Amino acid sequence: MELTNVGKVILGSLRATPRSGYEIKQLVDGSTRFFWAASYGQIYPELARLGVQGLVERESAPTGGRRRTVHSLTEAGRRALHDWLVSPEPLTMEVRDEGLLKVFFADTLASDEALAVVRAKRAHHEAVVARLEAVEPYAAAERAGGQAFPPLTLEYGLGLNRWIVAWCADVEERLSAGLPERQPRQERADVPSTR
Amino acid sequence: MELTNVGKVILGSLRATPRSGYEIKQLVDGSTRFFWAASYGQIYPELARLGVQGLVERESAPTGGRRRTVHSLTEAGRRALHDWLVSPEPLTMEVRDEGLLKVFFADTLASDEALAVVRAKRAHHEAVVARLEAVEPYAAAERAGGQAFPPLTLEYGLGLNRWIVAWCADVEERLSAGLPERQPRQERADVPSTR
DNA sequence: GGGCTCATGTAAGTGGTTACATGATTAT
DNA sequence: ATAATCATGTAACCACTTACATGAGCCC
Structure with missing residues (x-):
């Protein structure tokens, strides 16, 4: 059964x-x-x-x-x-991470679009971190009440998502350093404003 | 559509x-x-x-x-x-992590059983790291061939799983330090061996 | 010849979400 | 009064997996 x-x-x-x-x-x-x-x-x-x-x-x-x-x-x-x-059965571990999938395919995008993809992923995980930080006090109370493991998994979630945020930030830096702005000197001074 | x-x-x-x-x-x-x-x-x-x-x-x-x-x-x-x-739509992000769920409930277990739960999770992620390391050379070749993003996601997988392995190792340490062996002085010297 | 890989598909089943229906209780 | 929350469920649908069927070419 x-x-x-x-x-x-x-x-x-x-x-x-x-x-x-x-x-x-x-x-x-x-x-x-x-x-x-x-x-x-x-x-x-x-x-x-x-x-x-x-x-x-x-x-x-x-x-x-x-x-x-x-x-x-x-x-x-x-x-x-x-x-x-x-039970020693192999552990179920399934992930469906749309942000990372977009990064995987980002070589079809212009450099600024690729950068935006990574930024969007970072924003997502920053929001998760914020939500987890909000429940931290409850976890502290739990821990005081003898329950040590649920707070541990909260710690895990926080650490993991912070790692991801840092990874994104690092990639963003590398992208903006390695890939120069496209047409940085494209001012439209020659086109007269209509108003 | x-x-x-x-x-x-x-x-x-x-x-x-x-x-x-x-x-x-x-x-x-x-x-x-x-x-x-x-x-x-x-x-x-x-x-x-x-x-x-x-x-x-x-x-x-x-x-x-x-x-x-x-x-x-x-x-x-x-x-x-x-x-x-x-697209700026919120990113799908679904996870089903049985190892972490076991950790969450591990307070019902004896301390050595709880430790085993964390060790099993670590073993799982160590295996993932090994599999990802095995494909690293291919990624290096891809990068040389101009495709930068797929290797990036491999880096991500490696980093993330290594972080998890380290987290597990840390928790294992804390558990074996904080929770003393149960009945450490339970030698059976008083019970005569039957053989 | 036999087993492996390449190759394309379908059918049945499982696991899960979403939306809905219903109704009582509490807070504003 | 009415909106939010507590509370229990069901039905329809969707996403996904597994197993199967079929067959050709490749390697030993």
């Missing part, structure tokens, strides 16, 4: 705390989203399947008068999570 | 050289696979669609007696490629 991709995040999210599907989604969006995403369309059906397989238990736990179902790991669920975590 | 994901790699692969579907697949597997993959099941149908859209032209170009169809960009195809490359 192989664990699905979504199954892995779900069991992991329930490792210490029973949660609702909604809360799992919140957690994923707020922390693992950058390296492992999940949508409602996957979470709810998978929670049902994990229930059938006996890996999670559901319990009604309304907040105020609002209906709410929290899920917690069964013993089998805890075992399945552990088995996956220690 | 929006360009699909596969469409992007295909048009890019044809930017300078007409190629067969088979050759496109070879190229992708040998270079962009680490950040943008594509399978035959996508490439052939998409080549047909791009033909209908007038973005590529097909020409029979058998090698020896073996049938072969090469595709080249039409003017419209060249324009579509250029439009995509300079």
